Amino acid sequence: MIRLLSLFESSNFQWVFISTILLGMAAGMVGVMSNLRQQGLMSDAISHAALPGVILAFLLTGEKQLPVLIIGAGISGLIAAFFIYGIEQSTRIKRDAAMGIILSVFFGGGIMLLSIANRSGGGQSGLDSFIFGQAASMVRSDTYVMGGLALLVMLLIFVFFKQWKVVLFDPQHANMMGINAHLFSSLYTFLLVLVIVIVIQAVGVILMAALLIIPALSARYWTHSLLILFLLSGFFGGFAGAAGTLISSSESNLPTGPFIVVTSSGIFILSLFFGAEKGLFHLKRYINKTALQSDGTSGGDEK
Amino acid sequence: MECIFITQKQFQKLCKRMVNKVTALSVKNLSSAYQKKVVLDSLTFSIEEGTLTGVVGPNGAGKSTMIKAILGLQPRMTGSIEFFNGKEKKLTNRLGYVPQRGxxxxxxxxxxxxxxxxxxxxxxxxxxxxxxxxxxxxxxxxxxxxxxxxxxxxxxxxxxxxxxxxxxxxxxxxxADLYFMDEPFAGVDAKTEKTIISVLKELKSKGKTVLVVHHDLQTVPAYFDHVLLLNKQLIAYGPTEETFTKTSLKKTYGGEIHWMGSDQIAESL
Structure with missing residues (x-):
């Protein structure tokens, strides 16, 4: 415990800590949109597909500059998303299969490139940390960029909250109301890719889903309000990010991703059982309550 | 005798409305395709303001597609749409759409x-x-x-x-002034059905125009004053008593329709 607290004496760690909280929050909020669009796995596919971009950017520039690597990740993630939508629309292949193809091809390509990079760089490239994540390896200037972009993502979600709500619930109705659902759909894909690339360093490409899918799912057990869902999912994501960073930084060379997964799945299990709106224990109470109510007032409204 | 004073402009507007009714919706040569399969084949019709139209046709006739194509929710290959005699514009607040529940x-x-x-x-x-x-x-x-x-x-x-x-x-x-409803009566309870009917009546009494995709042929004459028969192509459009006939229904449904008695209609799909 004391060792954990002593981490905060380093100002670099303070910045890493704050930025992973922001990253976790942004990922948790974008995850709400992914879940409501029933595209949870899309984020997993895009994050796996970001790996070859990272390695290619490194091989081309020969430097491990996080902003450059992130641009590489973003480009290859967007290409993957484009391919998935393209395959789905122009062939008979369904989306899940399209995601499976793209995920494995891109990730396999990424691992292949990584082995090339490691051989030429004598295994010292440090690119391995992109697979399972290593928040502690971020430097201070990186945390400014990442944290700033995370804030931008959250800002875009809250400024257009009303629009997101109607686009997520009923895109056709959004169009009827003069809100271009297609435009917001593209903005969502942009936000998703942006969140994935800024979180890559901290969580790694393999376990990205832990920050994007699980916090949003957990939050759904506590509320029926979209606004609270966003806030709560952001909170869970931020908490998981913080816990993961803290534990992994306590020893050298511990990956961050697995600890984030452990924390966020812990939150999920608690929510599953005790969630105030949909949790298993609560549901039982709810059923009892409504059974009593409908006994008293048989309105005959339901068919 | 009670007198009502109106300005000359208002009077002209009133006269104009009485003489030639406003067209709420005018569709010209509308075609639409879904994955290279033609779903709607050059529809042309215009609907007068204040009418209650039932859109009737077999499954896969393109009823929902037609509504979506008119509203711009579905790409169309050819055709032009005009609302309220105006140029085609996004009339966000004058058009209402009730999609299928699903x-x-x-x-x-x-x-x-x-x-x-x-x-x-x-x-x-x-x-x-x-x-x-x-x-x-x-x-x-x-x-x-x-x-x-x-x-x-x-x-x-x-x-x-x-x-x-x-x-x-x-x-x-x-x-809104022009409503499109996609199968609002499908699989609803009696109370809801009654509510929808009373809403439709109220809309009509307010001079609103309503198009309703409808499946239950038996209730068409009771619910709608106009009917639009569709099976990829426009089979017929007009006042219900003139258009909702045995011949035109046969044309719409092909051999899939059976007649029970003189004017009772049952659908066998």
């Missing part, structure tokens, strides 16, 4: 009042949020469909008929 995920985290308020988003403006005034309008719309007591209910807890009435309220709150 079009959305009813497990979405929101409540009934929220969904109905979404009908006002076109009027609220991009960076404003619904206020007291809008909430009042939404409650009024819910009252019209007998759903006011469910205002704070989670939408996941509604029955099919209640979901349909919520969608109806969302369109009503808009106070």
């Amino acid at each position: 079009a959305v995920d009813w497990d979405f985290p929101t409540n009934v009042l929220d969904v109905v308020t979404m009908g006002l988003y076109g009027q609220i403006g991009w960076f404003h949020y619904p206020g007291k005034k809008h909430r009042k309008l939404a409650i009024e719309a819910l009252e019209k469909v007998n759903m006011a007591e469910y205002a704070n209910r989670q939408i996941s807890q509604l029955s099919g008929g209640q979901q349909q009435r919520v969608f109806l309220a969302r369109a009503l709150v808009q106070d």
Whole structure:
């Protein structure tokens, strides 16, 4: 415990800590949109597909500059998303299969490139940390960029909250109301890719889903309000990010991703059982309550 | 005798309206395809203001597609659409659309009042949020469909008929002039059916124009004053008593229709 607290004496760690909280929050909020669009796995596919971009950017520039690597990740993630939508629309292949193809091809390509990079760089490239994540390896200037972009993502979600709500619930109705659902759909894909690339360093490409899918799912057990869902999912994501960073930084060379997964799945299990709106224990109470109510007032409204 | 004074301009407007009725919707040569298969084949018709039209045709006839193509929710290959004799424009607040219930995920985290308020988003403006005034309008719309007591209910807890009435309220709150409804009567309970009928009557009495995709042939003459028969092509359009005939129905449904007695119709699909 004391060792954990002593981490905060380093100002670099303070910045890493704050930025992973922001990253976790942004990922948790974008995850709400992914879940409501029933595209949870899309984020997993895009994050796996970001790996070859990272390695290619490194091989081309020969430097491990996080902003450059992130641009590489973003480009290859967007290409993957484009391919998935393209395959789905122009062939008979369904989306899940399209995601499976793209995920494995891109990730396999990424691992292949990584082995090339490691051989030429004598295994010292440090690119391995992109697979399972290593928040502690971020430097201070990186945390400014990442944290700033995370804030931008959250800002875009809250400024257009009303629009997101109607686009997520009923895109056709959004169009009827003069809100271009297609435009917001593209903005969502942009936000998703942006969140994935800024979180890559901290969580790694393999376990990205832990920050994007699980916090949003957990939050759904506590509320029926979209606004609270966003806030709560952001909170869970931020908490998981913080816990993961803290534990992994306590020893050298511990990956961050697995600890984030452990924390966020812990939150999920608690929510599953005790969630105030949909949790298993609560549901039982709810059923009892409504059974009593409908006994008293048989309105005959339901068919 | 009671006198009403109106300005000359108002008088002219009134006369014009009495002499030549306004066309609410005019569709010219509308075609649409879905994955290279033609679903709608050059439809041309125009619908007068204040009419209640039933859109009838077999499954896969393109009824929903037609509505979506008219509203610009579905790409069209050819054709032009004109609303209220004007040039084609996005008439956000004058057009209302009631989609099929299955079009959305009813497990979405929101409540009934929220969904109905979404009908006002076109009027609220991009960076404003619904206020007291809008909430009042939404409650009024819910009252019209007998759903006011469910205002704070989670939408996941509604029955099919209640979901349909919520969608109806969302369109009503808009106070549009031209409504498109996609199978509002499909699989609803008796109470909902009654509510929808009374809403349709009220809309008609207010001079609104309504197009309703409808499946139950038996109720067509009772519900609608006009009927549009569709099977990829336009088979017939006109007042129900003239258009809703044995010959034109046979043309619409091919051999799939059987006649029970003299004028009773049953569908066998």
